[in-house]
Amino acid sequence: MALSDWLAPDMAWAAFSVIVPLAAALLSLPLARHARYIALPAALLGLIVACASAAQVWLHGAVLLAAGGWAPPLGIVLRLDGLAAAFLVLTAAISTAVAWYALPQFAARGASESRSGFAFWPLLFFLWAGLNALLVSNDLFNLYVALELIGLTAVALVALDGKPAVIAAALRYLLFALFGSLAYLLGVVLLYAQYATLDMTLLRHVAQADFATLLAAALMTAGLLAKTALVPLHAWLPPAHAGAPAPASALLSALVVKGSFYVVIRLWFDVLPNQAGAAFTTLLGTLGALAILYGSALAFRQNRLKPIIAYSTVAQLGYLFLVFPLAGGAGEAQPWGAAAWSGGMFHALSHGLAKAAMFLAAGTLIQAVGHDRIDGLDGIARSMPIAAFAFGLAAISLMGLPPSGGFTAKYLLLTAALAAGQWGWAIIMIVGGLLAAGYLFRVLNRFLLEGDRSATLQAVPAGGQIIALLLALAAILLGLLSATPYALLQIGRPDAAAGGLS
């Protein structure tokens, strides 16, 4: 078959992006002892499938696939558009990097099967499968199942270290996640009772702005916000993300919280674009602004490396919700269509890469130093330049400095805010960038202090540092080469992205 046949519109790449990680997860359950032979090939296959999915969308536009051949409302449709494809590639890139990074930690050569060495691999691939299922789903109940798959896996990943404090954090996360699932499911039930369909496209055409529909949407949104850890529902995130092993932290902070955010975006931009109302979009924007300020302030006050990165996630998630008040404002005055929506999605992508890089870099630093207090990291850049450089590059993207993906994201969001005359949101974003610079330079300054530390450090494999650096470089490249991902995001873009919610 020629390459173009492989990428034809009837190829089921959306389905394979769920099938491949599921198969890897099931395979690694009996064969966990041999994870070092299975994990990387399976991850690379997943990466190839994600790239093929993106290429298919690039060539043919959004692709629909009816599972079992049953058209909605009876069956479930998988939908692969630009947004889904971009997140599929992000998920695959980060999961592959994490699998590679985790090999020495969880698949040691010659060792007999250990508890965490067994659990990590099925959890990694089930999480990947759950995220992919969520990304390509066009069905509200199917999304619930995907959210459950993601939530349970994520909780188990948090608890992987097995220390009591970490298990307490995991339990708290589980309670938040279950509350979120139940609220979401209650909303789905109300919608189905009213409209007799769970298909998002069909729902868009029939949904009315009545009490039952709005209550359903409010319940679903509240549940998803709890899973996304938007302030004031963020309390579970810092102990969970800081307490998990570094590769798990990278997955949780970079991908898992984005999954539920993605469903919020789908719900409001694809299903209910005309039911949001200004009060609601302002509320979400305000919570986002609070998250930026509060998360940054708390990141400042931490004295350990992983909690700083975790609170930074609380802050960075805030930007994503500025999309709601900013989308569509003065669209004709902007040089790009849908600048706010594209900026928000860019932010999710670049934060994913940068945050994964930062957690992996932190993981190798902590492994070398033996603890994660930042006062013990003085002068580490001299002994571990690659990890320190990866941390620094990721920090550039998180601060929103050019030429990074974070810069492109903030530039698009700022353009949208200024074009619409919404100065308040613009000021919040600028202040947020300065605060991020503050709490990250506090760490970077220590890295760059004088002194040679090499005598007191444990030897760590260089591989982990290089993987962190590759992810950080990808976050930078997302800014340098932003034209292609930007164009990909526009394929199958919802009308409300340009026209705004109303």
Next chain:
Amino acid sequence: MTALAFDTLLAIAIAATAAGAVVARGLYASIALFIIYGLMLAVAWVRLEAIDVALAEAAIGAGLTGILLVGAAARCRAVERRTGAIGDGSGERRTLLRTIQGAMAGVLAAAVGAAVLLLPDSAPGLTATVAGTIERSGVSNPVTAVLLNFRGYDTLLESMVLVVALVGVWSLGAEQFWGGRPGLKQHARTDGVLAYFGRMLPLVGLLVGIHLLWAGAHAPGGAFQAGTVLAAVWLLVAMAGLRDAPPIASMRLRLLIVVGPAWFLAVGAIGALAGSFLGLPEAFASELILAIEVLLTLSIAVTLVLLVLGVPRRTT
């Protein structure tokens, strides 16, 4: 009239047992009320003519969840004895917190209640659509048609969720017992009641389980219900001390856990390669569904047993 009186009493009993489970003092009382609540709910599903849901609610909602909760409560009690009470604070703060929680739950319940009352009287649903398509599904029980064919993709993912739950439970175990047998060693008197039931009931349970599995094609039943019954049989045998739980490192055990989901996934993947992801060709849809259900039942039963037995706790 009798029906109305019965339904009213049932509704009151459901609300009362639910409220009792929330406010009861002591974990065991809460759990007992929760199990009764589950059984009442199952009766309510029967009244609503949703026999499949009633079976699932009784088997999984009341039965299996009940056992899991009792096991968890027993471990909580052990921790309590060692470290003092487990509680959520005391005194005024707790009362205030509970009042606020109660008020918020009340508002939410009122809003959902109002929304339900505002729904159209005759729920539109998809019953007619399912009835019109069922002859192409390979089975005649509409619930099985939806679960294994029309929305088989959901069921495929749900079968994976069960495996994730087991991996999650196992990963909470102690490193030193990794690979060993889950649960404590059971000692039952060989002439005792438990051992007697352990020898007598499994045959009945096996028959009921297989019947539920087979009946699923045309009558209420199916993999989840049958799997729960088979799990109960195994647990009874284990509790009677007749057969010890296998070590979790056992390759045979691990293959049993994954065989159902893996076969389902393989059917989906072959379909995707042939042009229809999870598509079951009409000509042999019923055979494919039966094969999926048999293997799923096995995997579900094993997984449920292992979920109840918990983390590995001994190496011999």
